[in-house]
């Protein structure tokens with residue numbers, strides 16, 4: 476187990492946006508959190524890295540290496556973020572400052588996390604760009620000079636720079652078309668297998684869930700209503716809402732494809 | 738019978754690069770044609786040229802056997818009435834200052850002198866609005882609300898109701914579910930399918946999602962980098978003659 480969320484509640488005044496959620500993420504696994512928009516997925520994921528707005532309050536426990544990181548002081552959490560837990564978001568533009576190049580972002584990131592040797596930083600950056608299939612020259616560009624798919628690759632490179640134990644991907648491909656989304660997700664799968672990090676994969680698209688995840692939790696109105704292995708949830712979903720989510724995502728007919736392949 | 742023909746359409750925004758490169762296609766009466774491809778491949782440009790909101794560089798569009806380029810005012814008006822649109826973002830498509838009932842009735846008021854509706858029969862404007870809401874499975878109370886009081890899925894139903902209200906021959910649907918929540922996406926696809934059954938109009942359904950296109954359409958056209966690469970009937974999707982790029986798209990789902 477790499478991360479255990481226990482009775483996590485996120486409240487906005489009296490309103491419970493995340494309501495007593497518990498889940499555990501194992502080392503190196505692809506854990507999908509699925510639900511309609513507004514179900515509380517983002518709030519749950521932001522509570523993990525203390526990224527919630529000041530008007531929201533998180534209670535319960537988020538256990539990482541024996542510590543409840545909800546109780547970490549801000550500075551300690553800042554160190555953990557990036558090194559142990561990192562994020563990529565739907566709004567990949569938001570991961571970059573417009574007046575810094577990709578390279579400058581990486582430089583800064585490595586420096587704040589204690590990589591002081593310039594040659595080492597250079598080597599790490601080069602490797603990171605390569606690993607996400609971006610030409611090294613892209614590092615000299617500003618974020619607005621990259622396409623959506625390229626920018627999300629760059630943000631993955633940044634997020635994986637320090638080999639975190641867990642990567643939180645919050646609707647990371649929702650803003651992309653299905654082809655670019657698929658390329659990004661297969662890239663992420665390759666990197667995950669190479670580096671062994673766990674992924675908390677937040678999405679509303681059941682097709683991505685089916686294709687990539689090991690374990691699935693379905694969230695509705697702030698609660699986890701069903702959780703289990705992919706095998707279990709895909710083939711024997713219990714909750715009507717899970718079935719609804721499966722139904723809503725269009726798919727190509729499977730049987731004919733199998734026939735034409737043989 | 739053919740509703741519309743596009744011949745050798747070319748459109749470029751920047752010298753040296755064609756956003757739409759020599760694309761020809763036809764849409765039959767009552768059929769739903771899917772246009773699928775990655776973002777930036779030229780789908781929306783093609784749609785905008787078809788709708789006449791973008792000027793094409795070369796090629797022609799033929800409606801009712803007459804090239805649009807040579808159409809007189811009456812023919813153009815007839816074209817505008819018969820080719821309706823539903824876009825990705827319903828919020829941008831609805832006037833925020835108009836009540837839903839006024840948005841709904843607007844195309845009818847615009848074209849009522851030329852209209853002979855076959856499906857909708859009504860006794861008053863209010864009756865018509867109620868029928869339209871019912872057709873897209875929305876509660877009647879929404880008539881007196883403003884767009885901001887509706888969910889994204891409800892707003893998209895309103896723009897669909899508005900598009901069908903004047904019984905066009907063709908509706909151009911440009912990523913109509915892309916900005917919606919998953920459950921609304923599925924529901925809108927189903928609604929579009931059943932409306933076509935009852936009203937019999939044609940669709941040009943544009944999407945990057947091959948599985949969504951497959952669900953709604955009888956024929957599928959595949960674009961890449963401005964070019965039309967592949968065109969096939971739904972049942973031939975797994976046929977060996979499919980373009981390699983189509984196979985790549987298929988493998989995603």
Ligand SMILES: Nc1ncnc2c1ncn2[C@@H]1O[C@H](COP(=O)(O)OP(=O)(O)O)[C@@H](O)[C@H]1O
Nearest residue numbers: 487492511512513514515516517518519528530
């Ligand atoms: N900063 C905030 N303050 C108060 N309520 C919020 C805030 N952010 C989100 N919410 C509310 O919390 C609920 C869950 O939101 P979110 O976690 O973003 O859902 P999801 O990511 O599943 O779409 C929504 O009802 C949303 O309106």
Ligand SMILES: Nc1ncnc2c1ncn2[C@@H]1O[C@H](COP(=O)(O)OP(=O)(O)O)[C@@H](O)[C@H]1O
Nearest residue numbers: 750751756774775776777778779780781782783
């Ligand atoms: N108004 C415009 N001005 C300049 N370039 C444009 C404009 N609209 C689209 N393009 C470019 O034309 C190409 C096709 O775009 P578009 O038709 O929107 O593709 P799609 O709808 O398939 O995503 C893209 O390279 C896009 O950047």
Ligand SMILES: [Mg+2]
Nearest residue numbers: 516517645646
């Ligand atoms: Mg979210």
Ligand SMILES: [Mg+2]
Nearest residue numbers: 780781782912
């Ligand atoms: Mg488009």
